Amino acid sequence: EAGVAQSPRYKIIEKRQSVAFWCNPISGHATLYWYQQILGQGPKLLIQFQNNGVVDDSQLPKDRFSAERLKGVDSTLKIQPAKLEDSAVYLCASSLAVKLGSQQETQYFGPGTRLLVL
Amino acid sequence: AQSVAQPEDQVNVAEGNPLTVKCTYSVSGNPYLFWYVQYPNRGLQFLLKYITGDNLVKGSYGFEAEFNKSQTSFHLKKPSALVSDSALYFCAVRDRDRGSTLGRLYFGRGTQLTVWP
Numbered sequence: 001e002a003g004v005a006q007s008p009r010y011k012i013i014e015k016r017q018s019v020a021f022w023c024n025p026i027s028g029h030a031t032l033y034w035y036q037q038i039l040g041q042g043p044k045l046l047i048q049f050q051n052n053g054v055v056d057d058s059q060l061p062k063d064r065f066s067a068e069r070l071k072g073v074d075s076t077l078k079i080q081p082a083k084l085e086d087s088a089v090y091l092c093a094s095s096l097a098v099k100l101g102s103q104q105e106t107q108y109f110g111p112g113t114r115l116l117v118l
Numbered sequence: 119a120q121s122v123a124q125p126e127d128q129v130n131v132a133e134g135n136p137l138t139v140k141c142t143y144s145v146s147g148n149p150y151l152f153w154y155v156q157y158p159n160r161g162l163q164f165l166l167k168y169i170t171g172d173n174l175v176k177g178s179y180g181f182e183a184e185f186n187k188s189q190t191s192f193h194l195k196k197p198s199a200l201v202s203d204s205a206l207y208f209c210a211v212r213d214r215d216r217g218s219t220l221g222r223l224y225f226g227r228g229t230q231l232t233v234w235p
Contacts, residue, residue, distance in 0.1 A: 004161070042122070042208050042225025043162070056222055091161055105150065105169070105212075107223065109161035 002026065004110030006092050012116045018080035021113045025073070025094030031055075032069055033107060034077050035091040043091055049075065082117045089114050120145045122211050124226035131199050132234050139194040139229045141209030151192040152210040152223065153183055162208060168192060179203070199233045206230050 005024040013019050025032050031050050035043035046065065048056040052072040060067070064083070069075040079086055093107040121144045131137045143149055150169055154162040166177025173185040183194045192209060207230075210223040 006161075040227065042210070042227050043223075044225070045222050048222065093162075106152075106164050106167060108164060109154070111159070111161045114159075 004092055004094055004108055006090075006110040006113055008113055009111065010114050010116075012118065013082055014118050015084055016081040018078065019082055019115065020076050020078045021090050021092075021115075023075045023077070023092030023110060025075075025092070026108055029094035029096050029108075030072075031095045032075050033093040033095075034067055034075070035093065035109075037089040037091055037112070039088070046077070079115075082115075084117050087115055087117045120211060120213050120224045122209050122224050122226035124207075124209055124229045126229050127227070128230045128232065130232045130234065133201055134198050137196050137199040137203070137231065137233070139207050139209075139231060141192045141194065141226060142190050143192060143209070143211040144190065145211055145213040147213045149192075150212040150214050151183075151185060152212075153177065153181070153192075153194050154208045154210065154225075156206040156208065156228070165194070165207075201233045201235050204231055204233045 004026055007022050011019055033048050034046045036046050037043040046060045047067045049069040052069045065079055067077045089112040091109050091112045093109045095107045123142045125140055129139055152167045153165040155165055156162050165181050166175050166183055168175050168185045176182045181196050183192055185192050206228045208228050209226045212223050
């Protein structure tokens, strides 16, 4: 079974530029997550999709970050304009998550996109 | 509020010795608890989880963790460490009583495990 795919793996941009990340979840997984992992910290949830609907975006800086999952499969996360403090690894995860408390609750992570904002 | 504490930034152990990576949590309801491992330049890999039932959970690569409700802890253990176990370990918690919110995991800051040959 293929895992969660992300691209690009690395990105270097200057502040105030825009950047986009792509994620392809495990086939059949209804739920998709984007996390931000700043160096020395654990991942922090930015946004969660259930199929193509947003379940939780309470920690997404909506003035500069946006995400979509139009067909309920792939997702893109965009930052516009980027700030120095956005330098981090952006992790995408997916889970089957059909029912709360079921075995499907495990989240499976992709390799991440390492962003450096200069 | 939900949170996870990993009190040790680093754990060093000799190969063949037992290892413990500590985790304590705080949730308003009953917890789901997870351990993930992260190797350099790679994403998080799932190790094990506690949902319900037996307090001792066995996971991948010989790891196990014990859920202790009274101490609100979920320490990761392995009887005999390998050099290849050297990595960054994250504990995470989700409050199972948050109704329809399926996903949000709260992660600790991570513990760097180094196993010396």
